Amino acid sequence: MENVLAAVLTTGMLALAPQAASAQDVQGSQQIEQVIETxxxxxxxxxxxAFLKLFLKDDITWTGVTTDASIEHMYANRPNPALKRPSKLFNSNPRAFITSIANDKARVEETISNVxxxxxxxVAQVWFDYSxxxxxxxxxxxxxxxxxxRTEAGWKIAAxxxxxxxxxxxxxxxxxP
Structure with missing residues (x-):
């Protein structure tokens, strides 16, 4: 009986132990990291x-949510406070985003950290801090x-x-200055 109990406990502990990342998992993460860098x-x-090739298609979900504090600041500083309150949500698409960047004469950069x-x-979920x-x-x-x-052409951003x-x-x- 003790041997059976020991075997059950050992098997259960092995099932709960963190599994080493497979070579495929490591390769997938490296490929995703390359998408982030591109x-x-x-x-x-x-x-x-190069930017547009990263996306599954042109019309993916592309939505920003502005913080309440930023909305309050925008609203408080409007020349005419009677104007409609700014929306929290911002919707666009990758093409409009990169076009606005390409048209900006200034150097534009998105820094990415804590990936x-x-x-x-x-499928993958990627989460990070940005500025x-x-x-x-x-x-x-x-x-x-x-x-x-993950498509036949590699990892693509779907949203x-x-x-x-x-x-x-x-x-x-x-x-x-």
Whole structure:
């Protein structure tokens, strides 16, 4: 009886023990990390083609949620407070995003940190902290989440959702230090 109990306990403990990452899991994470890096660099380089190749299709979910504090600040600083309150939600698409970056004369960069990847090898959730800068001005920051799928052509971003705190300090005026 003791041997049976010991075998059951040992088997149960092995089932609960963290499993070593398989070579396929490591390779998948490395491929996803490469997508993240290509995303980041294509923004800096204003490379529309490289950027758009990262997405499953043009019309993915692309939604930002502005923090309540940022909405209050925007509303309080409107020239006419009677105007409609700004929306918390911002919807767009990858093409409009990279086009606006390519048209911006300033250096644009999205910094990415604290990346977390959860994947079963076919789908993945990517979660990270970001901050977005135009020139030396930090425009907004928050958390960003991607849903990804592994296709025949590699990992593709299927949805992007983020929070955004807007910088309450206006950008410096051109020609001022």
């Amino acid at each position: 995303f980041r660099v294509s923004i800096i380089n204003k490379d529309k083609d 977390r990847i959860d994947s079963d090898g076919e 977005f800068k135009s020139g030396d001005y930090k425009q907004n920051w928050g958390k960003e989440s991607w849903q990804m799928v 992007v959702v983020w929070s955004q705190a807007l910088n309450p300090v206006p950008p410096p005026k051109a020609g001022t």
